[in-house]
Every structure is written in structure tokens, then in C-alpha cells.
Amino acid sequence: MENVITLAHGSGSIQTNELINGIFKSNFDNPDLTADDAAVLSLDEGKIAMSTDGFIVSPYEFPGGNIGKLAICGTVNDIACMGAKPKYLTCSYIIEEGFPVEELEKIAKSMGETARKAGVEIVAGDTKVAGKGQVDKIFITTTGVGNIVEGVNTSGAFAKPGDKIIVTGDIGRHGCTILLARNEFNIDADITSDCAPLWSNIEAVLKETKDIHVIRDATRGGVGTVLYEIAHQSNVGISLESEKIPVDPGVRGVCAMLGLEPLYLACEGRLVFFVPASEADKVLSALQSCENSEKAAIIGEVTEDNVGKVILNTAVGAKTLLSRPSGELLPRIC
Amino acid sequence: MNEIIEKAREIITSYDGPKVRIMEVCGTHTHEIFRLGIRSLLPENIDLISGPGCPVCVTQVGFIDEALYLALEKNCLITTFGDLIKVPGTEMNLAKARAKGANIRPVYSPDDAVNLAIENPDKDVVFLSVGFETTTPSSCLAVKRAKELGLNNFSILVANKSMPNAYQKLKGSADAFLYPGHVNAITGNGVCKQLKEEGVSGVVAGFTATELMTALAVTIEMLKKGEPFFVNCYPRVVKDEGSVFAQKLMDEVMELCDTEWRGLGMIEKSGLKLRSEYSDFDSRIKYNMPHIEGKPNPGCRCGEVLQGHCKPSDCPLFGKVCTPLHAVGACMVSDEGACSAFYQYAQ
Numbered sequence: 220m221e222n223v224i225t226l227a228h229g230s231g232s233i234q235t236n237e238l239i240n241g242i243f244k245s246n247f248d249n250p251d252l253t254a255d256d257a258a259v260l261s262l263d264e265g266k267i268a269m270s271t272d273g274f275i276v277s278p279y280e281f282p283g284g285n286i287g288k289l290a291i292c293g294t295v296n297d298i299a300c301m302g303a304k305p306k307y308l309t310c311s312y313i314i315e316e317g318f319p320v321e322e323l324e325k326i327a328k329s330m331g332e333t334a335r336k337a338g339v340e341i342v343a344g345d346t347k348v349a350g351k352g353q354v355d356k357i358f359i360t361t362t363g364v365g366n367i368v369e370g371v372n373t374s375g376a377f378a379k380p381g382d383k384i385i386v387t388g389d390i391g392r393h394g395c396t397i398l399l400a401r402n403e404f405n406i407d408a409d410i411t412s413d414c415a416p417l418w419s420n421i422e423a424v425l426k427e428t429k430d431i432h433v434i435r436d437a438t439r440g441g442v443g444t445v446l447y448e449i450a451h452q453s454n455v456g457i458s459l460e461s462e463k464i465p466v467d468p469g470v471r472g473v474c475a476m477l478g479l480e481p482l483y484l485a486c487e488g489r490l491v492f493f494v495p496a497s498e499a500d501k502v503l504s505a506l507q508s509c510e511n512s513e514k515a516a517i518i519g520e521v522t523e524d525n526v527g528k529v530i531l532n533t534a535v536g537a538k539t540l541l542s543r544p545s546g547e548l549l550p551r552i553c
Numbered sequence: 554m555n556e557i558i559e560k561a562r563e564i565i566t567s568y569d570g571p572k573v574r575i576m577e578v579c580g581t582h583t584h585e586i587f588r589l590g591i592r593s594l595l596p597e598n599i600d601l602i603s604g605p606g607c608p609v610c611v612t613q614v615g616f617i618d619e620a621l622y623l624a625l626e627k628n629c630l631i632t633t634f635g636d637l638i639k640v641p642g643t644e645m646n647l648a649k650a651r652a653k654g655a656n657i658r659p660v661y662s663p664d665d666a667v668n669l670a671i672e673n674p675d676k677d678v679v680f681l682s683v684g685f686e687t688t689t690p691s692s693c694l695a696v697k698r699a700k701e702l703g704l705n706n707f708s709i710l711v712a713n714k715s716m717p718n719a720y721q722k723l724k725g726s727a728d729a730f731l732y733p734g735h736v737n738a739i740t741g742n743g744v745c746k747q748l749k750e751e752g753v754s755g756v757v758a759g760f761t762a763t764e765l766m767t768a769l770a771v772t773i774e775m776l777k778k779g780e781p782f783f784v785n786c787y788p789r790v791v792k793d794e795g796s797v798f799a800q801k802l803m804d805e806v807m808e809l810c811d812t813e814w815r816g817l818g819m820i821e822k823s824g825l826k827l828r829s830e831y832s833d834f835d836s837r838i839k840y841n842m843p844h845i846e847g848k849p850n851p852g853c854r855c856g857e858v859l860q861g862h863c864k865p866s867d868c869p870l871f872g873k874v875c876t877p878l879h880a881v882g883a884c885m886v887s888d889e890g891a892c893s894a895f896y897q898y899a900q
């Protein structure tokens with residue numbers, strides 16, 4: 220095979236076949252991966268969750284992952300947040316002419332590994348090649364589907380006063396990693412993206428209790444944005460203990476230097492749970508026993524007053540409003 | 554809450570003497586005070602005023618117009634601290650100029666701007682140099698480096714300001730100042746001690762919850778005594794003599810000049826400009842800059858806000874046409890700006 224992607228790779232010709240067989244098929248290998256126009260699949264009875272997400276992160280490779288791993292985790296986690304076990308994924312690539320084949324191989328390998336780890340099959344795909352300059356290197360869109368575990372009913376509108384709010388680990392690492400990977404600030408810090416598939420974490424929680432009100436994947440906009448979304452959707456207030464929010468010291472340092480709020484930096488491997496107070500300890504210990512959520516913590520609770528607002532209880536024993544960011548934060552983080 | 558914070562909190566919340574006005578002069582203090590919710594702890598007889606300590610807030614409209622001129626008329630690559638991009642000029646801000654095709658790049662330090670000039674020899678790189686004694690030394694270093702490298706495509710548009718003489722203009726606005734810890738770390742405490750002799754009180758404050766609460770509690774205790782005072786409440790960083798290296802560097806590269814502060818007007822010897830030895834790196838000289846008179850929005854009361862004469866909510870534009878998304882006044886732009894902080898808190 221040639222060492223860069225050419226327009227011929229997207230033309231449906233021999234080169235397209237070479238690309239599919241040589242790179243995608245070998246890395247995604249599973250019995251349901253189709254060679255036909257569509258994959259023919261079966262799902263269990265009951266409700267399904269389905270979601271789609273486009274990935275245009277720059278740079279496409281960063282400490283802790285690459286666009287391929289991100290494209291699997293993003294969609295898998297979105298489905299998982301509805302209490303569904305992710306089962307099938309499709310993926311669509313738009314690749315810039317001249318993109319190194321070796322790099323594509325790396326991305327596909329990472330997608331295959333992450334999909335296997337998440338227990339999901341990549342069953343269909345599409346590849347388009349765009350002329351030089353028409354896209355920035357590589358864009359990936361994934362679509363996923365899975366069965367919702369019976370008895371689980373989560374929604375952003377279900378948070379209730381008294382619910383405890385749990386975050387599954389330290390926040391803001393992905394956003395901070397991308398910021399540093401762009402090398403615009405010449406800051407060196409040992410920070411890696413938290414990018415990870417999280418179905419097994421949710422599954423562990425659901426084995427303990429199905430009485431979960433909200434699960435949200437805190438991606439673009441970070442945990443702060445998720446909290447505001449839930450406060451609005453559920454018509455409740457949110458009270459946070461600022462000292463209890465886990466933040467990596469490196470992330471805290473970078474945020475202090477650049478004037479950023481860790482609560483608004485993107486995560487790609489962090490969930491926010493809203494659970495009844497009676498279930499909080501169970502959920503917390505289930506999470507703490509899983510990889511990627513060992514540092515789960517209760518960071519606050521839902522209140523009846525201050526509807527639509529997120530209030531921080533600060534280090535000086537005062538209450539303050541979590542300010543909402545405006546304008547561009549970080550473009551193309553996922 | 555640690556013991557020190559608890560004790561400071563007790564002193565602050567139990568104050569029942571006559572009304573006192575305390576002005577925090579540093580934008581980072583304003584931001585931290587909001588972030589920590591300190592205002593909500595204060596009894597009614599303690600008025601905490603946000604002073605002109607945010608470099609973005611005090612940058613005059615004409616300066617943005619000058620930057621726009623260099624970007625749009627002279628095709629310069631404008632490098633700047635991020636906040637400045639949203640500050641309104643007379644016609645537009647730098648973000649809008651960027652949308653119209655101007656080359657505007659946020660950088661973290663002036664040194665990054667020098668690096669851009671090295672990497673792009675075909676582009677004229679201009680750094681928008683704003684800030685107080687905390688950031689001025691880094692601009693001076695950048696200019697020195699550019700001179701040593703013999704760069705002919707790098708210059709700075711200077712609007713740096715110097716705090717000491719600004720206190721003279723502000724001294725009637727408050728009963729005590731929370732002096733900006735990082736400015737004092739450079740300038741030393743001489744000016745503050747001199748101000749005490751003139752009857753102007755204040756304490757140097759640090760930036761953590763413990764440091765800020767301590768500084769406020771000390772201020773309250775000292776105000777109760779009724780004598781002018783100066784206390785360094787940030788001794789882990791601020792030494793009486795300041796940073797002699799930074800002082801020498803600033804003196805070598807820049808000199809004091811009269812300058813306009815957005816909202817406060819002209820203050821004698823409160824600005825900085827490049828010395829003649831470095832005039833090759835002065836964007837105004839290099840590009841033969843015409844005199845540009847900026848026209849601020851006549852309804853904007855940022856100036857009065859900056860002097861503590863009115864609260865942001867007293868301004869007719871506040872929260873109506875002037876919001877963080879569409880800032881009219883500079884105090885609404887930066888997170889450190891008093892109006893922006895008030896707006897977010899009031900929502």
C-alpha cells in the first residue's frame with residue numbers, strides 16, 4: 220500500500236478495498252463486521268439507546284489517547300449514560316488527502332483495542348477522502364446502539380432535591396491535555412487525558428442499585444456545564460463543596476496560570492451521577508472498586524432552592540455562584 | 554475551613570464599628586474575592602470596593618484602536634494576552650477584526666511573541682504590552698532579547714501602567730487599600746510606607762483564601778485603632794526592597810510617562826514607554842502611528858466603577874446592553890473586571 224492516503228483510497232477502487240481490508244478489517248475484526256451495504260444484527264428485547272458523535276480534535280494524537288480512542292469512548296459513554304450496554308458501533312471517516320497511512324493504522328488499532336475493552340463491535344463503516352486543505356487531517360463520526368438494562372430509567376430531568384452528586388474522578392484532564400498538546404503556551408506539565416470507555420463502571424453501579432436518577436458524561440464544557448444543564452432540565456438547584464472536587468495538582472496549576480476554571484475543562488472519562496442519598500454510599504464504593512473511577516467522590520447535592528443555579532460552598536465558609544463561561548473556551552477538543 | 558480562616562472570619566463578621574471602605578486594587582484579588590464568596594460574609598458596615606487593578610479594564614479605548622490600525626491597515630500579526638481580544642475599541646474589538654481577516658494571536662507571554670517573530674520572518678509581529686509591574690518586566694525582557702537577536706520584525710505597542718502614582722489619584726476613594734501582592738513583590742513596600750506617612754492606610758495581601766481573609770481581618774483590626782497603618786500580610790513573597798533585578802530591568806528599558814487610564818483620565822507619571830535606545834521596537838514609532846483618539850461609549854460608567862464611586866449595577870448599560878457576551882465597557886470583559894464579576898454573581 221502507498222504510504223499516504225490519496226483520493227483513490229476514497230474512490231471505491233482497488234485502493235479502497237486495500238484500505239478496508241488492510242487497516243480497518245484487521246483491527247476491528249469481529250463476525251458482525253459487514254462487507255455488504257449494511258450490517259444485519261439482532262438486539263435483545265426491550266428499549267435501546269442510540270447516539271452519534273463527530274470527532275474533530277486537534278491535535279489528533281495527545282498524551283493518553285488519539286482521535287480513534289476518543290471516537291469510541293465518546294459514543295460508548297453517551298449510550299452507557301442511559302443505562303445501556305453498548306453493543307454495536309458504526310464509524311465514518313473523512314480523511315485529508317496526504318494523511319500518512321501509518322498514522323491511520325495507529326488510529327484504527329487504537330479504535331479496535333478500545334472497542335474490545337468496551338465490549339462493543341464495530342459493524343459497519345465508511346471512508347471518504349477529501350482534497351488537501353478541505354479537512355484538517357482526519358475527522359471521525361461514530362454511531363452506537365445498545366440495550367438499556369431492565370429497570371434503569373435515567374434522564375437529565377430526573378434529579379431531585381436531596382440527591383447526592385458524585386463525580387467519578389479528578390476533573391478537567393482531557394481539556395488541559397489538549398491545551399498543552401497544542402504547544403501554544405510552552406507549559407510543560409505531566410498531564411494525560413482521562414479518555415476511557417466507562418460502561419464497566421456503570422455496570423458495576425447498576426449491579427448494586429438501579430435507583431439512579433441521572434448519569435452524564437462530562438465531555439465538552441466539563442462538569443460545570445453538566446451541572447448547569449441538569450439544574451435547568453430538572454428545575455432544581457445544585458450545591459457544591461468546592462474543597463471536595465477532585466482536581467489533579469498539575470491541572471490546578473495550569474488553570475491558575477491561564478485563568479481557567481477546572482470545572483469547565485473537558486473530561487473524556489468522567490461521569491457525573493445524581494443518586495438518592497440512600498444509594499450514595501453503595502454507588503461510591505462500587506465506583507471506587509473499578510478502574511478509571513478509583514477516586515470517585517461526592518461533591519455536592521441537589522437543593523430545592525436556587526433553581527437553575529450552581530452554588531459553591533467555598534474554603535472560607537461562604538457561598539458563591541459558579542460563574543458561567545462565555546465565548547470561546549477551547550475549540551476542537553473532541 | 555482552617556483555624557486561621559475561622560479566626561479571620563470571626564473578626565470580619567463581628568465588626569460593628571463605623572462604616573469603612575476597603576479597596577482591593579488588584580484584579581486577581583477581585584476575582585478571588587468573588588470566587589471565594591468573601592463579599593457575602595461582610596457585614597453592612599464594611600464596603601469592599603473593586604479598584605482599577607485589572608490591566609484590561611484600565612486600557613484606554615484609543616489603545617485598542619491603535620492595535621486595530623496595526624492589524625487592519627499595516628497587516629501586522631498582533632499578539633496579545635487573551636482578555637484584550639474582547640475589549641471594545643471605538644468601532645470594534647480585536648475578535649471582530651480577526652473575523653474580518655486580521656491576524657490576531659493570543660499568547661501567554663511576550664517571549665512567545667518574540668518566538669513567533671523568529672519563526673515568521675516575513676511577518677511584522679506586534680505585541681500588545683499592557684499590565685502593571687507584574688507583567689512589565691517580561692515585556693522588557695522580550696524587547697531586550699529581540700534587540701540582541703537583531704530582529705527587525707518585532708515591536709511592542711506599549712500601554713503598561715505603574716501603580717505608585719495611581720494611588721495618589723485614588724487615595725480619597727477608600728479608608729484602606731488591599732495592596733496587590735504581586736506588584737509589591739516587584740516594587741517593594743517603599744511607596745506604601747510613604748503613603749502611610751501621608752495618612753493613607755493599607756495592607757499587602759496574598760491570594761489564597763487564608764491570605765486574603767487574614768489581610769482583611771488585619772485591616773479591620775487596624776482600622777479600629779484609628780491610626781494610619783501599613784502591614785505586609787504577604788511576607789512569604791513580598792520583601793521590603795522588592796525585586797531589585799526587575800526594577801533595574803524596567804528602568805533600563807522603559808521610562809515613566811503621563812498616561813490615560815480608561816475611566817480615570819490622565820494620571821501624571823503613571824504610564825511607561827520604551828526608552829529612546831529601544832525606539833526601533835516601539836510600534837508607534839516604527840509604523841509612524843497617527844494620533845488616534847478613542848471614543849468610549851458615552852453611557853459607560855466604568856470610570857466611576859473603577860474609582861468606587863458607583864456600583865456596576867448603577868450603570869445604565871449594566872446587564873442590558875453590556876453583558877459578558879457583548880461587553881461595552883472594559884470592566885465587563887475580563888473575569889477580573891468588577892462589572893463581569895458583579896454580573897455573574899447577580900445572575
